[in-house]
Amino acid sequence: MAASQTPSSPQAAPLVPREPFLTKRRAFSIVGLIIFLGFFAIPIYQTILLEMWDSPRQLTQQIVIGLTKGTYIAVIALGYTLVYGILELINFAHGDLFMIGAFLALIFISLFGLDPKTSSGITIFFSLIGILGLVMVCTALMNAGIERFAYRPLRNAPRLAPLISAIGMSFVLQNVGIFLGDGLIWDKLAAGLGSDAIGRVADAMGTQSVAPKNIPDLLPNGQVFFIPDSLKYTYKDLLVAVVSLGLLAGLYSFVRFTKLGKAIRATAQDRDAARLMGINADRTISVTFLIGGALGGAAGMIVGLYNGTALFSMGFTAGLLSFTAAVLGGIGNILGSALGGLLIGLILALSDQYIGTRWSNAVIFAILVLILLFRPTGLLGQEGGQKA
Amino acid sequence: MKRFLSFSLVLTMIMVILAACGTQTGGTSKTTVTIVSSLPRTGSSKGQTDTIVNAIKMRLEEDKYAACNGNVEIKYEDLDDATAAKGAWDETKEAENANAAAGNKDVMVYIGTFNSGAAKIAIPLLNKAGIVMISPANTYPGLTKEGKGAEGEPAVYYPNGTRNYTRVVPADDLQGAAAGNWAKELGVTNVYILDDTELYGKGIADVFAATAEANGIKIAGRDSIDSKASDYKALMSKIAATNPDLIYFGGITQSNAGQLVKDMRAAGMTADKVKFMGPDGIYEQAFIDAAGADNAEGVYATFGGVPPSKLEGKGAEWYNAYKAKFNAEPEAYAAYGYDSTNVALAAINKSCDSINRETILKNVFATKDFDGVLGKWGFDASGDTTLTQMSGQQIKNGAFEFIQVLK
Incomplete structure (x- = not known):
């Protein structure tokens, strides 16, 4: 039928002419990369590869450690990616929300009086699940509150305004962390209320509000039974990986298959069009922040229990890594962030082993620069394509 | 509500003015020497530095904040070189403290720093001002010893050529x-x-x-x-x-x-x-x-010393006095804070004829065979202590326990 051959058929010329693959700029960067690889990197690669070949056991061990770390980096990265996907805002406060999650976990653990030496395994198991839920609810509400009072009033302001607001919230949360970590305040509270439980919180926090806090070792430390002894893999590692991957899968299917998820995707693609379709954009954004906050808090609790430390500045370090992971994988893309997190964890562990701990951050950012050079939108990111 | 607010505002203003008058009328013609200490008072070093400051105050109280038979009044300022955001000592804060000390003509003794990195910043600033530093805790060798640190150390820290830095602990x-x-x-x-x-x-x-x-x-x-x-x-x-x-x-x-x-x-x-x-x-x-x-x-x-509870003679007396006064164990560096103040006061008492930065600096460096809580010790020409006794400890049952003296 002649009528079907409309001007907008695939044969029509694209609006923007396709760039040839080998532009001058690309050629330069490729030549630079070849020079870099040839003269500087190959000698280093060689020794590293030889070392890897020498001890495959150690290589596997580091890959396992790296991937475990990667799973929780991925969970934190999701918080960045969700918010960026829907608002194009880098939520700097997210890393600090993660820190608050670790502190809340420590507070609840002390309130419940959980102790690896005296409490039974079943008590610990069910209490931890309960605490995980409590922490997630608290951080989710906090994150939604932050959105309501610090970001929503600036929704139509220039892009820089909410960004600064986010940095401000990050500092506010850090100071909340310092406040929560002040054992003297808890001490007074305990004396005022005559409560032993709060007294235990005061003990856990110590007298120095900015010192690292020790979180009791509640996760099982035994070797996983089906892994040979030569490869150290404890139930703790397994638990962290399983819970993190569970959260990732849960979030992915939520966004992919539920009605609310569809609303989130629609709002991310085009807020105004979504509104025209009858989607309540404000509510959808609130839901996104609730989910992001819950993920951040869960990650904080997982990492706190895994590393055994809560520190008011831990959100900054973790946030930087996770944000990098989100950018590496393609910010705004859930699978991309997960991939980025796993990659960053892996690179960190391998760099610790073969290059040296002090270079690890440099290696990560060098790889980030290299990847962004060739894929400016990140590994799985698509420009203007499907987000969230 | 509004009236209450303005009333309380006026009240605070009156109080501020009264307070300002109070300090002004209190001044006398006595010579004043201010001793400042610059230590990380925020963050997890606070536990250590609390006991150092306690020891400094304890020593000053023993002499009733006076020297030269009451002709010199001693003032003490407890400066913080740490920030809450960092939880540890901070470069800019340390420089601020050193500059404030240099700018105040009454400041003649600077007890500090706690961290060797902070000393690197404070020494040159105070060197130009000619203020003597007595550190109770710095152990980086390059601050005083040639060939033990980076190239050009320690000369780079002393721009005016004379040494002004001493330490009571043995170097690393x-x-x-x-x-x-x-x-x-x-x-x-x-x-x-x-x-x-x-x-x-x-x-x-x-x-x-x-x-x-x-x-x-x-x-x-x-x-x-x-x-x-x-x-x-x-x-x-x-x-x-x-x-x-x-x-x-x-x-x-x-x-x-x-x-x-x-x-x-x-x-x-x-x-x-x-x-x-x-x-x-x-x-x-x-x-x-x-x-x-x-x-x-x-x-x-x-x-780089022996723990407070293992001190002997005068040291043991001090340890018991400290525990009685503050009802707590002194941390490792408290005794060093005490002896820092000790030599500072001795040097001021020797400089009664001309109280100025230069004489006090000279007299601190001249400390020899000083009978302090750490034993009999003095400073050598580069400002290092003559003490060399070290100790090793191990954590047992959740607390550090003295194991042996090391050489």
């Missing part, structure tokens, strides 16, 4: 060596050495490495850690693969020493299999708190 070249010898005595054969890339930590780890090697201990590896990292699981797995029987960490509690020990234990290097040793930077309660008592059990720490 002695402590690192003592640790290296102690490791040998403990039967260590294979050691992995870590440092936190800081002046103090890396310096002491270097000396430890040299001594350990000279003692025939095999060095399994050497790494610098990122002290802001969230964990060291990968690093500890790498270390475990080299089968060391000791991990030596040149660094301080605030460089994440607690996390290192945690991840070390998690990597299967338990106290009975692999020892962990550090310098005096981890010799404090904050380290045990950060690592968790279970993980910290069995950790060794060296200290």
Whole structure:
């Protein structure tokens, strides 16, 4: 039928002419990369590869450690990616929300009086699940509150305004962390209320509000039974990986298959069009922040229990890594962030082993620069394509 | 409500004015010497510095804040060189303190710093002002000793050519060596050495490495850690693969020493299999708190002196007096804070004829055979103490316990 051959058929010329693959700029960067690889990197690669070949056991061990770390980096990265996907805002406060999650976990653990030496395994198991839920609810509400009072009033302001607001919230949360970590305040509270439980919180926090806090070792430390002894893999590692991957899968299917998820995707693609379709954009954004906050808090609790430390500045370090992971994988893309997190964890562990701990951050950012050079939108990111 | 607000505003204004008048009318013609201390008073070093400041105040109170038979009034200012945001000492804050001291003509003695890195910043500023520094805790050798630090040290710190910096603790070249010898005595054969890339930590780890090697201990590896990292699981797995029987960490509690020990234990290097040793930077309660008592059990720490409870003679008297007065154990450096103030007061008392920065500086350096709580000691020409006694301690039942005197 002649009528079907409309001007907008695939044969029509694209609006923007396709760039040839080998532009001058690309050629330069490729030549630079070849020079870099040839003269500087190959000698280093060689020794590293030889070392890897020498001890495959150690290589596997580091890959396992790296991937475990990667799973929780991925969970934190999701918080960045969700918010960026829907608002194009880098939520700097997210890393600090993660820190608050670790502190809340420590507070609840002390309130419940959980102790690896005296409490039974079943008590610990069910209490931890309960605490995980409590922490997630608290951080989710906090994150939604932050959105309501610090970001929503600036929704139509220039892009820089909410960004600064986010940095401000990050500092506010850090100071909340310092406040929560002040054992003297808890001490007074305990004396005022005559409560032993709060007294235990005061003990856990110590007298120095900015010192690292020790979180009791509640996760099982035994070797996983089906892994040979030569490869150290404890139930703790397994638990962290399983819970993190569970959260990732849960979030992915939520966004992919539920009605609310569809609303989130629609709002991310085009807020105004979504509104025209009858989607309540404000509510959808609130839901996104609730989910992001819950993920951040869960990650904080997982990492706190895994590393055994809560520190008011831990959100900054973790946030930087996770944000990098989100950018590496393609910010705004859930699978991309997960991939980025796993990659960053892996690179960190391998760099610790073969290059040296002090270079690890440099290696990560060098790889980030290299990847962004060739894929400016990140590994799985698509420009203007499907987000969230 | 509004009326109440304005009323209270007026009230506060009146009070401020009254307070200002109060201080103005209190001035007399007495000569005033201000002693300042610049120590990290925020963050986890606070436990240590609290007891140092207590000891300084205790010494000043004994002389009723006066010198030269009451003709000189002593004032004391407790400055903080740490920020809450960093939780540790901060470059700009230290420079601020040193400049404030240099700008106040009454300031003639500067007790500090606590961290060697901070001393690097304060010394040149105070050198230009001619104020004597007495450090109760700096141990980096390059601050005073030639050839023991980086190139150009220590001359770079003294722009006007005369020395103005003294310290009451022995430097790390002695402590690192003592640790290296102690490791040998403990039967260590294979050691992995870590440092936190800081002046103090890396310096002491270097000396430890040299001594350990000279003692025939095999060095399994050497790494610098990122002290802001969230964990060291990968690093500890790498270390475990080299089968060391000791991990030596040149660094301080605030460089994440607690996390290192945690991840070390998690990597299967338990106290009975692999020892962990550090310098005096981890010799404090904050380290045990950060690592968790279970993980910290069995950790060794060296200290450039003897712990307060092991002091003898005058030192023992001071220890008992301190405990009676503050109802708490003094931390390791309190005695050094006390003796710093001690020599400062002695020097002021010797300078009664001309109270100025120059004479006091000269008289502090002239301290010889001083009978303090640390024993009989003095300063040499470069400002180092003549004390050389060191001690080794181990964490037992959740607290540091004195093990032996080291040489």
